[in-house]
Amino acid sequence: MAKKPTYKELETQLKELKEGREEIFKQLLKKSFDMIVLLDSNGIQHYVSESCENILGFRPEELTDIPVIEKMIHPDDQEKTMLAFQDILENSANGGTQYRHLHKNGSWVYLEAFGTNQIDNPLIKSVILNVRDITERKKTEQLLKDNETRLKELNATKDRIFSILAHDLKSPFNSIFGFSNILADKIQKNNYHEIEKYAAIIQSSSKKTIDLLTSLIEWSRSQTGRNKFNPEYLELGSIINEVTDLFKDSASQKLITIFKDLPQNTPIFADKAMIGCVFRNLLSNALKFTHIGGEISIGVKQYETEIQVSIADNGVGMKKEAINNLFQIEKSYSTLGTQQEVGTGLGLLLCKEFIDMHNGKIWVESELGNGSIFNFTLPLK
Template sequence: MIAGDALNRQLPYWLVERREHLMHLFAPVPALALVLWLSLAALPGMLWMALIGYASTHLLLFWVMYDRSARAAARWPHIERAAILVDALLSIFVIGVATSLLHFLPVYALIAWRAIAGYRRSQATTVTLFVLGPIFLFQLLLHRAGNAALAPDEQWGAVGILTGSLGCGIVAIMASARQKASIHQLRSELQRERNTREARVEELEHLANELRMRMRERHALEEGLRAITSTLSLNDVLEQILDSTVQTFGGERTHAVVLTLQIDGSLDNRMYARDRQIQAQWVEPLIRRVMRDQTPAVIADSALDPDLGEISRTGLHSIICVPLFVGDGPPRGALTVVSATFAAFSSSDARHLSAFAAQAGIAIGNAELHSRLRRQQHLLQAVLRDINDGLVVLDTENNVVLANPIGKALLEDTSAPQPWLERMRELASRLSDDGRPVASPEWIVGDPECEEGCTVYQAVASRVRTNDDLPDLTAIVLHDITDHKAEERARMDFISMVSHELRNPLHTLNGFVKLVLQGRAGPLTPLQQDFLSMADDQIEQLSGRVSELLEYNRFKAGRLTLRPEVGDLSLLIAGTLNRLSLQAEQQQLSLINETPSLPLCQFDNQRIGQVLTNLIENAIKATPAGGVIRVSADVHDQDVRVRVSDTGVGIPSSELGKIFQRFYQVAKHRRAHGTNMGLGLAICQQIVEGHGGRIWVESEEGVGTTFTFTLPLAVEKECTVG
């Protein structure tokens, strides 16, 4: 088969491709020629019978051989041996029966044809031809021992038989030799392939071992990362980093692990070591170098590094050190692994340790952040718990999201006629978009009519700005003003008592001074007249201050009742300006009324006249000669806005929020016009707010000031201050 395959490789391509077709095409030709030859040879009858049996047997074997079933394929070797046996039996029969070359040659050709046809399946078919020819010729010569020599045609037949037999032998020998050479070549190729495969298998085993080692390292790294991220305690995280590093690199080559963190400029080291004699400071020069360069360092032999002399003398040789980044910025430390083996670490180990150090830095940062948050949380809880003020935080839906103990106690108070949460929601609704704080009136715990011995709170609502992802909150601070209210009541009682005690002597003194000025006590010299006039003015001024103080005291005590009535505000403004026009002319000022005809409003004529008078007089005092004071009004929604504008010196922006405070005076006005009680604007605010309105100021230094207050349109009701 191998020889045949070698021969096929030497044939032309087109002949190999069409060989089967050519064989089928020319197969009948040799068969017809052989049949013709056998017919002309005039074979004996017994030989014809043997040939018929031979052909029938081979047809049967052919039919069995070409059965495509699996069982027939298993019988092919036996069929080949049976075919060779049939050839041998025919050969023996021919040797015994045939007595001439004329009878033997066609049968010999038939057997040769069969042998050639079966040669591809088995080279043993040539054995019959190799043995048959010499044996027949030997027998033929024995029968002719006493006879003459072979005829010339018989000699040629004998030569053909011997040539065919020897050719079959030579072909068989050459085929065997070629087969052995091919087998040897195949064995050599197989051996080379086996060696190549063994080398490949060895390489794959090496790669598999390395992969298993890397997988173990990766598994240890993942377990370490899972462990260090499973806790938020900084101390536990640092300890877990050391344990995970040992597990990642294996205990057999890890002699020590140093975890370094820079805290306040100094290095804080945590260490794992099999030998307790090892000091972490021995590797600090390398750690500082790695932190400075921000690159990993792999040391194969510490003795070759001049900075690592201490650790090399202990028998530790290999060191791997990577920077430790915690948050943004430069490294905050390093992670170092030390081994007693030379060149125990590679660049791959440096990459693994760097990856682990990156995750460790994140875990350390999270733990530090958690520690700071816990400290801040404890601080916030302590502040909320121990401050004397109540705190309640509401969300955009006015639901309580935070409350300290005082705030919770007030929210749970059921004795109040109006629930505290409802009060807080109303106060939160008054917050404007600009976020300015809003203060509530006094809130009394329990009976609202209680005057003494009750707890009083004042609430201030402020907007709490959060980031863009969260809605804003409202913080309400409840300040306990009980003591302040008690002091204020005592102060007002004292002021009331002192004012009443001063009023009677002042009236008496004022009466006597006026009698003297009228000349009823005798004639006065001009100098005496001037001195007494000055004294009379001061007495009038002091009496006005006492009246102002008493009036403010009544407002604060809630004992002054406003009696608003439906009236024409335009007439009140016009009358007030007419009354004060002479005073403005004396100061060389223009007092202009720009008030249009207004709808009816509900107000206390006397008290609103007091507010207008106070605002216009303040404008006269604050405006230099040649200035202009304008009074205007307009309707806005459900109220009327009245404005008093001047071209005076203006009010500094730092003092705008304080001018409505009692006893407060603007510094410029105090220097220009002397001291006063500073209660006028506070009284104006009380009167306006008592009407359900509000008052505010707008001013610019050197340009002027505008006071604005609002009054409601006509509504039939009575309002009371306090």
Template structure:
């Protein structure tokens, strides 16, 4: 369907052709010979334009049948020019006469018709430009020689008029033209419909022109006027076919490709989860995607053309943002970094956007604007600030709790030590004899008091660590010596349950950077648990080895093991395998928590591997002979 722009162009062309026709008609009434010369000259100019367009656009159009015709018609134009200057009234050739005049005409029409027919064989085939030019140049020289040497058939005899050769030739040429139409139509699937229509109309005009030239009585008849007008029309429609193929269709294809590329790029930008804003050198928005519309509260049509800084940047930050924009426009690539700025939406709400900026350049490399992708981080920033505030609150509450527990533990230990001390005095019978029931009660008081004191001591140590008040004084100590001391201390405990305790050390002497008391506390806690949770006649093994720049110590047992789902919180305070374990085996539930804290104070790591019914292995690392 023809759009409005094409309709206007068609109307303009139609009016222009109509006025040219009127001018030719008026000239023909005034001087037919002048009309004849102008019509021929006009046709030659069309042919020259046609060839110029084809030759200069050969790298942009398909070099097939239309390229072939563009070359052919320039040589047709050569014979039409010779036809024009051989007109007796022109006085440009000494030997000019009507016969020579018509010989050039007939030769031009033969060349034109055969060229059109030959072109049908080059539809969708490649045409070699130089070879075609050479071939037509040789043909032109050959036929020009035949005509000038009087070896070409006579077309006009003075006193008798046109010859049979001339008349038959016009009919033969018309038949060749018809055959060209048939061949082009036969290959219509390979030819653009608009180009095909122009070609067919051009050839029909040529046929009608040839028929007009077969029925005139003399060179001043009305048929001559009709024939030349039709011939100019034929050249014009051939010119249109060439223009459509070499300029209009490629331009439309280029425009459509650009339009599709722009629409595709806009679609990509619209489905992106980030804002995209392009700003030109006048600080106005030239591009905005859907996400930008959603965040800013404007439609795309409203956004385009708005000054970005006047409409969306808060006054308090405008100078800083303008400075960054100007640096980008000046080519300062260091400014191309991620920044966070505030913007003001249509509703007046401020939102925080994290921007990534880049520059836009023209074909000469000149910076013409900026392109920025932005992520709305307003909610994330609020959540982060709330999280930080909550964390600070939690840390403050935890310190308060730790300080409270430390103070309370200190206050509880004093009376508890008195209770334990006086109970032990009673058991020593310093104040008199106790009966069996009194002795049992006193033992329970001492046992429970010591358990409570152990719990208070652990709570106090943990509170000190969390409050940052736990002292830590590492030094270079001999690891084999410390292991020997621990083995000596733990052997009696293992002996009571008939547990085989074995220490496996893969080095003779090595020193570690650790606080001796806390390091021994780590091993004491792990070994106490291993012995406590291992049945009689079981095994507990301590293995020490070098692992890169650290020493790795593992404590393994053949005890009850830990369920897999409980492993993830085994080092948390007051966490034990289950309540029944607590009742059966006792303990404060803080031992492993303190062990983990002590290991981390040394710059090490601790982990556990366990399987129910098969035992557990606790492993930890301590740096070698250096401050962690």
């Protein structure tokens, strides 16, 4: 017959069993990737597991006996975190929330906490939080959102280009084809006056087609990241003069006067090709929508940290709705000029793209019937 253990032996066995279970519990907490936190009803942490050091860089004793919401949680997340904690307390429910917690290195770590109300449990008297680091998940979520936005933009770009290819590019080719047939007939009849007339029309249609293809190529390059950004120190006035010289004939045909108010020696740090493209598109746009005999003014103002360039015309102007859609690919705005000049809206999209690459801003001030002022800024280096 086995000998019955004595009271002292039983006491020793119970103590060893208790210590063993405590050691198991301790090791489970220590090895856990998650952080276990106990809070009292005032939101004071009185226990934080050792895994906090891996997640937040703090030792457990640095995070105990403090009001964690006020001291450690990002100001923008404190209100929702407090509401979630109060909901657990008042409804004796389980609940979870996400928030940013201060890391010891000064950065913010995204955490997800699930809480259980054990305040009324006499052995625990705490809210138990199971907390995990979700920073990488948040980064992935943001990356997916950014990619989704980018895909929508690319899809809008694709739809816009197909629309241009189907309509805007087809029209000038139809003109060239049709008038070339007429021209061939006039050549056979030796009607040189009519030959000159239709040759001029074909030349005009060809130029429009080339301009459109150039815009399409530049836009495509900007959307696929093939436009290399090569800034250098340039003199702004010389760029403006080069571009206005290109449009002398176009302005002369519509009897439009171009005024320039340019300070001497205005240095900029910019990509010459991109800024030249911006000026060409904005000046072309002003010429298109200015009436015969109208005026265009180009002005430059220099401020402490940036320069502002303005191209103003006294042409047809725009409605507010049109202004809001100018720089959006999915709603890009285009209308006929004062002499039925056609456009696609791609030029203004390119302007915004290139100004953004220079960390500048572009905007328009306009009123229907009272002309438009296109402004853009470039930071000074």
